[in-house]
Amino acid sequence: MFKSKVAIALLAISILPFSGFSQSTGDKAPANWYNLDYKTDKVMGISTEKAYDLLKGKKSTPVIVAVIDGGVDVNHEDLKDVLWINEKENTKSSKDGNNNGYIGDKYGWNFIGNANGENVNYDNLxxxxxxxxxxxxxxxxxxxxxxxxxxxxxxxxxxxxxxxxxxxxxxxxxxxxxxxxxxxxxxxxxxxxxxxxxxxxxxxxxxxxxxxxxxxxxxxxxxxxxxxxxxxxxxxxxxxxxxxxxxxxxxxLNKDYDSRVIVGDDYNDASERYYGNPDVKGPDASHGTHVAGIIAAKRNNGIGINGVADNAKIMSIRVVPNGDERDKDVANGIRYAVDNGAKVINMSFGKGYVYNKATVDEAVKYAMENDVLLIHAAGNDGNDIDITPNFPTKYFTDEDDAITGEAPNWITVGATSWKLDDGLLADFSNYGYKSVDVFAPGVEIYSTMPENEYKVQQGTSMAAPVVAGLAAILRSYYPELTAKEVKDIILNSVTKVDKKVKIKKEGSTKKVYLDEISVSGGIVNAYNAIVEANKYIANKK
Structure with missing residues (x-):
């Protein structure tokens, strides 16, 4: 589930318990800060613009990035030119144009709706x-x-x-x-x-x-x-x-509410694949549209924002309601993305409990077998997810919940802010020495919203697509790289920070280094990643 985007700092009034994704920074973030460079701009962005200077003159190929989320507005002015389009399909047709089992999937698929066009909006936790x-x-x-x-x-x-x-x-x-x-x-x-x-x-x-x-x-x-x-x-x-x-x-939290009657599937049959409808926008596409814009909003078109990737095609897959997503839908969303050509999958959702982990694990393994890179948001509870998991996870488990393996083509992303101080780690971000791979900008991120709107939002939901955009750059300009090689390059090229950051631990605040709370110990950096990729390719020859 992605939490509400409310960012009102009302706790000081002592009347409300909810702080949303509040992050005390003292001032506003610079525009487009997540694409900026620390040395040049004095903000902890990922140096995207600097990376493109290195790529001048180098050809790229389109890369499909699946956004598994709550819906994407495919008519948005800053997204309509960067969409994956299934040319053989028409959303109003009753025929399956490419015989993939999904009728009318022109832009992707919606697994939380029915064939009559009705959609799930709310669901339980x-x-x-x-x-x-x-x-x-x-x-x-x-x-x-x-x-x-x-x-x-x-x-x-x-x-x-x-x-x-x-x-x-x-x-x-x-x-x-x-x-x-x-x-x-x-x-x-x-x-x-x-x-x-x-x-x-x-x-x-x-x-x-x-x-x-x-x-x-x-x-x-x-x-x-x-x-x-x-x-x-x-x-x-x-x-x-x-x-x-x-x-x-x-x-x-209503135990008597059941949204699944809308979908009309056999929910207990996890092998069921072909249900839903082609309405990838759904009743609330705000979160997914924001995520899609961070990844690939049309660059340098004079409107809106610049996404991270300049040659990505967004495939929209709707599985996340206003509530917690269901494991069957997540698994089917991953399989749909893989089967229809996605090379990067962004998953800006998560929950504290799991119903059918085996089904999701099998879908993740399917993605691994097909050289697809999965990017997952770490979650927004300020927890150590080595101890308190945020599902889905990169770890495979057996029926006794014992870990049996780890997905090699998986990156879990925590969120950081733009200032190089002890508040660099977003106060909402989950962390974990083994479970969180990297950090990326996730505080006050300005991106696309439905109906040609734009808005600031924050969360690890915003940090994950920054990394998905970087992965898309690498897979676009260096198509010979495997998903695992792209992951290794991203992790090996992070910006290391010689400064302690604040985390919440056992009811109090303590200060730690990023390498104590993540695998890579740093923040993704597009410029460094291009340098690393060039070295990697040279060494392979």
Whole structure:
């Protein structure tokens, strides 16, 4: 699941528990910072523009990058020229033009919809689904109840889930109550000022006289947040936060809600492949569109932004709802990408529990066999994922959850900010000495949004596509490189930082070096990667 993108720093007011992806940086990030260079621009970007100077005169070939996400707006002005298009298909046709089993898959496929064009928007969290599954069997179990070894493991896991679920529900109910109250009072202020939110100024807020203590609090919050951006942006964030917490209580944590009736598949049949529809945008394509833009938004076209890769084709695969993705859909999304020519797959999603890991593992192995590179976001809980996994993972496991192997063509990505100080590691980013391979820019990333819009978002969801874009550059300009070689070049060419960064550990903050919390110990660098690739190719001859 990708969390809400809300970035309101309201914790200081002590009324709300939710900080979203807040990252205290003190000022705004420079435009396009993730493509910039530290020596030239004094920000910790990946030196993309500098890398292209090295590539001048070198030919490239198109590389298909699959974005497995919540949907992509294929009509966006900055993406429409960089799409993978299945020329034999028409989204309105009833015939399978290329006989791949998916009718009308012109831009990709949507695994969370049905043949009638209905789509899943909301779904449960995986913890909710698993509690609903195990509750009938284990809710009445006593310490004296005889259980097999497998049942005992399930029961212990179930108890952990119940505690986690209770905490999530408490936070969601508290957040919903407070954000609804805040929005109610902000709406009163808007009505009294008698202007549209986009037209409300700081002077309007300063002149307004609150009529109650709750209005005074709302006004204070509005002034503080409007000073950072604008009142209109603040109001949009309030709406988004309200919707987020309402979705938590109504759908994500509701054990009685079942979205799968919309899809209409046999959910327990993990071998089922051919379901869904060709609507790759779906009801909410904001996250996937943002991710796609980071990878490959049309460069140097005078509009919008410059994506990282200059010759990538975005294949859109929708498997992530507003809630947690399902393992069957993830596995099918990977297989669809591989079968239709993707050489890089971006997976900016994740969850704390897994239902059918074996099915996902088999799909990952299929990608490995076909020389495809998988890029996965590390997650946004500030956790050590060596200890607390964020699924899917690069590790293969058996039925007892023992690790049996590791995917060689897999990169897990944590997020960093633009300043070279102890806040370089994004405060939300997961980390792990064995489980996180590299870091990449993921704080205040400006990219594409549906309906030709653009917006700043942040998360490891934004860091992963930076790496996917770099992988696409390497696979485009050096097509002779294998997926494993591309991964090795990316990891061996990182920018090392001789400075400790802050992490959350066991309820407190400590400082560590990046090589203590990742495999490579650094931040990806496109310029260094091109230099490394040139050396690698020269040595192979």
């Amino acid at each position: 995986e913890v909710t689904r698993q509690i609903a599954l195990f509750e009938p069997k284990y809710q009445s179990v006593l310490p004296s109840t005889k259980l097999s070894a497998k049942e005992r493991r399930e029961f212990v896991a179930y108890q952990k889930m119940v505690a986690d679920y209770a905490t999530k529900m408490e936070e969601a109910q508290f957040g919903e109550l407070n954000y609804l109250k805040l929005k109610e009072n902000v709406d009163k202020i808007i009505k009294a000022i008698a202007k549209e939110p986009k037209d409300i100024t700081k002077k309007d807020l300063d002149d307004y006289q609150a009529n109650s203590d709750s209005e005074k609090l709302a006004l204070r919050v509005a002034k503080k947040e409007a000073d950072k951006t604008s009142f209109n942006d603040f109001y949009k964030d309030i709406i988004e936060a309200t919707e987020y917490f309402t979705a938590q209580t109504k759908y994500h």
